[in-house]
Amino acid sequence: MTQTLEHEEVRIHRGPRSGLPLIVAVHSRALGPAVGGCRMRRYDGWRAGLADALRLSEAMTYKCAVSGLDFGGGKSVIVLDRNAPVTPELRAAALTDMGEFIASFDGTYRAGPDVGTSPADMVVLRRSTPHVYCLPEEHGGTGDSGAPTATGVLAALRAGARHVFGSASFAGRTVVVSGFGSVGSRVAAGLAADGARVLVSDVDGGRRDAARRSGYGWVEPADALGTAADILVPAAVGGVLTPETAARLAVRLVVGPANNQLSDDTVADTLAARGIVWVPDFVASAGGVVHTLGRESEGLDHGAAVRRVEGIGDTVRLLLKGAENPLREAKALVGRRLPPG
Ligand SMILES: NC(=O)c1ccc[n+]([C@@H]2O[C@H](COP(=O)([O-])OP(=O)(O)OC[C@H]3O[C@@H](n4cnc5c(N)ncnc54)[C@H](O)[C@@H]3O)[C@@H](O)[C@H]2O)c1
Structure with missing residues (x-):
């Protein structure tokens, strides 16, 4: 029996430093490189994290397409254990692992902040890959969306x-x-x-x-x-x-x-x-993705990007x-x- 894989690419990888499951799901690149946030949250196991990545990356495809953006839908997930403590060292290791993982996509998946990550965390990802949005303004990004x-x-x-x-x-x-x-x-x-x-x-x-x-x-x-x-x-x-x-x-x-x-x-x-x-x-x-991509990928000024957001x-x-x-x-x-x- 054959089953259709609705997603273009899904990769799961154990972070070499953190030991945590890392997931990147690309639902579609039909309109352009896949974009979507890097989520870090506690799950009941990596399969629950995968289910979240699959759902959220598909929603990003719709969000970009309906907004007229020439980008596809993706999502990355750092799976934290439901019960284990998350030390600052573990967090930093997981972000460094994820930065390297995203770098391996060579720009065909691009990340930004999401639930559990912030613009400051994007600075850590950026050490490994340029394909990161929403860095703090002092680092040249557009910050919190x-x-x-x-x-x-x-x-x-x-x-x-x-x-x-x-x-x-x-x-x-x-x-x-x-x-x-x-x-x-x-x-x-x-x-x-x-x-x-x-x-x-x-x-x-x-x-x-x-x-x-x-x-x-x-x-x-x-x-x-x-x-x-x-x-x-x-x-x-x-x-x-x-x-x-x-x-x-x-x-x-x-x-x-x-x-x-x-x-x-x-x-x-x-x-x-x-x-x-x-x-x-x-x-x-x-609005967040429309503004961020307008500013950071197309070079629109803030006012023009906000007008585009109001087009929603x-x-x-x-x-x-x-x-x-x-x-x-x-x-x-x-x-x-x-x-x-
Ligand atoms: N921030 C963005 O740019 C952005 C863009 C697109 C979508 N979203 C989505 O919008 C939602 C809100 O984003 P945010 O950035 O404001 O997040 P946030 O974490 O700043 O705020 C979420 C709030 O919801 C509360 N909350 C959690 N579970 C709840 C529940 N069951 N009932 C009532 N309150 C609950 C939390 O305590 C928190 O105060 C999220 O689902 C996020 O994925 C955010």
Whole structure:
């Protein structure tokens, strides 16, 4: 029996210094070199890390294609043990190992920061390979992409709000922001500045004071997906929209930066059947990659790159126009860019 390998290249390698499993998954290079973050997190074994790399690299293909970028989708993962301590020495060894691993791709896979890594970590990768994005500004990069990602999410939210509520303004709307981190806190600020009532949720209870200082309400994480509101912004982790959570959502619009929000594609049908408009994550979360590649690969200035990020609003308008299922529309848009096969 033959099985189709949907990914163009997947390599797994044990880091010679760290002993940790390192994974690079390239979903597609049909439009250009594969790009995608280098993730470092604890998993229940390397197979779970591999599953994450496969899913996330595929999402990067869609994100680049739908955003009009001539790049493909990839992802790298450093698999930390679920229970073993992570010393600074182990972290540094793992990053050096990953730098050499990425160098072996000769520019056909290019990395940036992701969950568990930062612009400062990219300096370590850069010692082995030039194919690294988002170094800190003092090292010649564009640094943390949280701000442009939030700009893109806000553009997607405005287009979504116009479609659902007939107005792109958030004045008087109640919005639940699940995940009050780098992107979520910026999106919350943008919404509040436009008059929204913002309710924040985060598993890190320490963020509660920061939320209160900003004048936001607080929702316990267990309640975030069932809270009655106008809009939900998933800005924490993937996989939060399941058949079960989709059935109890009490909002009309869902737009956020978290990657791979759906547990599976059928959840998009459930949401559509319930009249809830969900903007696909690979469209709404593309601001960071659009800004970074615009600046670092095309040499755009900041203003031009931000204008391009705001174009995400146009893509969302196009997807929602007459669409029953925005996921299907977005995948059709991807399909029109990608060569068949
Ligand atoms: N930073 C970017 O440029 C970027 C780009 C594209 C996509 N994303 C995705 O957007 C999401 C947010 O990114 P970020 O950079 O703000 O990350 P972050 O780590 O700064 O913030 C995430 C926040 O979510 C909280 N959290 C974790 N699990 C939670 C849960 N189950 N419920 C509620 N809160 C929870 C964390 O405590 C943290 O405060 C991630 O899924 C990330 O992969 C980020």
